[in-house]
Amino acid sequence: SKTSEEQLYRPNYHFTPQKGWMNDPNGLFYLNGTYHLFFQYTPFQSVPDFGKMHWGHAISKDLIKWEELAPAIAYDEKGAIFSGSAVVDKDNTSGLGDGKNVPVVAIFTYHDMKKEKAGEIDTQSQAIAYSLDNGKTWTKYSNNPVLKNPGIKDFRDPKVFWDAKRKQWVMGLAVQDRQHFYASKNLKDWTFLSEFGKDFGGHGGVWECPDLFPIKVEGTNEEKWVLIVNINPGGPNGGSAAQYFVGDFDGKTFKMDDVFTKQLEKEKVVWLDWGRDNYASVSFDNVPDNKRVIIGWMSNWDYSPDVPTEKWRGSSTIPREVVLKRSKDGYILKNIPVSQLKNYEGKTIRKEISLVSDKKLISKGEIDLSKAIIDVDLKKMTKGVYIFTLKNSLGEQVIFGIDNNRQELFIDRTKSGKTDFKDNFANRVSKAPLSKSYQNATFKIVLDKTSIEIFFNNGEKVMTEIFFPNENFSELSLSTDTKGSTLNINAHQINIK
Numbered sequence: 001s002k003t004s005e006e007q008l009y010r011p012n013y014h015f016t017p018q019k020g021w022m023n024d025p026n027g028l029f030y031l032n033g034t035y036h037l038f039f040q041y042t043p044f045q046s047v048p049d050f051g052k053m054h055w056g057h058a059i060s061k062d063l064i065k066w067e068e069l070a071p072a073i074a075y076d077e078k079g080a081i082f083s084g085s086a087v088v089d090k091d092n093t094s095g096l097g098d099g100k101n102v103p104v105v106a107i108f109t110y111h112d113m114k115k116e117k118a119g120e121i122d123t124q125s126q127a128i129a130y131s132l133d134n135g136k137t138w139t140k141y142s143n144n145p146v147l148k149n150p151g152i153k154d155f156r157d158p159k160v161f162w163d164a165k166r167k168q169w170v171m172g173l174a175v176q177d178r179q180h181f182y183a184s185k186n187l188k189d190w191t192f193l194s195e196f197g198k199d200f201g202g203h204g205g206v207w208e209c210p211d212l213f214p215i216k217v218e219g220t221n222e223e224k225w226v227l228i229v230n231i232n233p234g235g236p237n238g239g240s241a242a243q244y245f246v247g248d249f250d251g252k253t254f255k256m257d258d259v260f261t262k263q264l265e266k267e268k269v270v271w272l273d274w275g276r277d278n279y280a281s282v283s284f285d286n287v288p289d290n291k292r293v294i295i296g297w298m299s300n301w302d303y304s305p306d307v308p309t310e311k312w313r314g315s316s317t318i319p320r321e322v323v324l325k326r327s328k329d330g331y332i333l334k335n336i337p338v339s340q341l342k343n344y345e346g347k348t349i350r351k352e353i354s355l356v357s358d359k360k361l362i363s364k365g366e367i368d369l370s371k372a373i374i375d376v377d378l379k380k381m382t383k384g385v386y387i388f389t390l391k392n393s394l395g396e397q398v399i400f401g402i403d404n405n406r407q408e409l410f411i412d413r414t415k416s417g418k419t420d421f422k423d424n425f426a427n428r429v430s431k432a433p434l435s436k437s438y439q440n441a442t443f444k445i446v447l448d449k450t451s452i453e454i455f456f457n458n459g460e461k462v463m464t465e466i467f468f469p470n471e472n473f474s475e476l477s478l479s480t481d482t483k484g485s486t487l488n489i490n491a492h493q494i495n496i497k
């Protein structure tokens with residue numbers, strides 16, 4: 001029934017639309033104290049209608065507590081409104097401003113379903129809309145599209161940023177399984193710059209939702225450019241996932257860094273998140289303090305329209321700050337939940353535990369595991385396995401942890417409750433390889449009713465997955481075949497209304 005779906009599955013603090021279908025985050029920007037999250041949205045049903053896609057809209061002061069607004073941009077005779085980005089046009093380069101208000105310009109893909117149905121190839125083009133009231137209401141530009149289709153089927157998901165050095169706007173576009181760059185002075189006239197990706201990274205599917213941005217290497221003043229490219233299918237554990245590249249951008253071409261090139265020869269693909277449910281991650285424009293914050297759609301095209309919610313489908317990941325670390329093995333784009341999440345930490349429990357075979361870490365009623373953040377610090381680890389089990393009174397469970405023999409992290413949702421809505425939802429244990437066995441390791445575990453986000457060693461390796469138990473999980477234990485390790489646990493309940 002309705003109540004039980006709300007009680008069981010409506011996340012406590014991850015964003016979901018009240019009703020309807022949601023996929024990719026779109027048009028992310030910050031302006032005057034407010035973060036804007038737009039998203040691929042079909043308001044009138046909880047499965048996607050690709051001919052009638054809108055941009056849904058939600059706002060937040062702190063990236064954690066969201067307020068949903070009316071859909072911002074609706075499909076029209078030129079097509080459905082597919083994924084894209086938004087930029088704050090401070091200098092009114094577009095000329096769309098009115099002299100009083102800073103124009104915010106959204107750049108999106110028109111997808112023409114009539115053409116698709118007629119078997120035509122040139123279905124996707126890029127268009128713009130603008131807002132003169134800080135992102136509240138939007139007007140489509142009269143001369144759309146601003147970038148026509150050149151006769152290529154997959155030609156979408158424009159992500160635009162201001163390239164301050166060259167004083168130009170740059171658009172990254174996903175084109176089949178490649179990345180294209182375009183430049184513009186006014187967001188209306190675009191010229192082709194370059195292509196990237198033919199010989200690098202994953203090509204098991206089409207490239208989608210790219211994002212290129214500059215970022216300082218942690219602890220240095222060196223600047224590098226990171227290119228995130230989502231790919232579907234072809235993810236490390238099946239279906240949709242995000243890969244990234246590290247290099248330099250000279251205003252025209254993206255060139256991979258030599259260290260990263262070597263790293264890629266070994267790793268083949270460098271993944272942003274190894275779980276199955278973090279797709280279409282892209283970053284916000286104009287975030288204060290030069291922070292780079294990303295958010296993803298917490299699902300996977302392998303099964304997203306089939307997950308067992310009816311009123312709404314789709315939720316967002318916790319927003320994450322990314323930090324580029326350079327280690328002896330190469331570059332790592334670390335993901336860390338945004339610091340604002342700490343403001344919601346309520347009831348706290350701390351324990352120090354000497355590990356033997358099987359230990360209960362959190363018992364039923366201690367803190368509510370359907371809204372919790374758990375920091376686990378493992379010390380004096382040896383070869384062997386460290387297996388966390390999240391369970392409910394029905395015996396349903398999500399199992400995750402680290403295997404120090406095989407050198408991998410894993411999440412196993414095969415017994416997590418409702419799993420049979422699609423045969424590829426619980427058909428495997430998701431794994432993330434590690435480069436060594438660990439003696440010390442930390443896990444930040446972010447839990448909501450239907451999701452787990454694991455940030456291993458300060459976000460150096462991340463796994464995000466969803467699940468649908470028949471009762472919320474209420475206990476956490478850890479079992480091991482090792483001896484002599486210790487564990488510190490610092491768990492917080494999230495207080496949010």
Ligand code: FRU
Nearest residue numbers: 024040082083157208209280
């Ligand atoms: C990614 C994606 C985008 C597209 C949108 C359509 O999940 O396929 O490439 O713009 O979703 O909803």
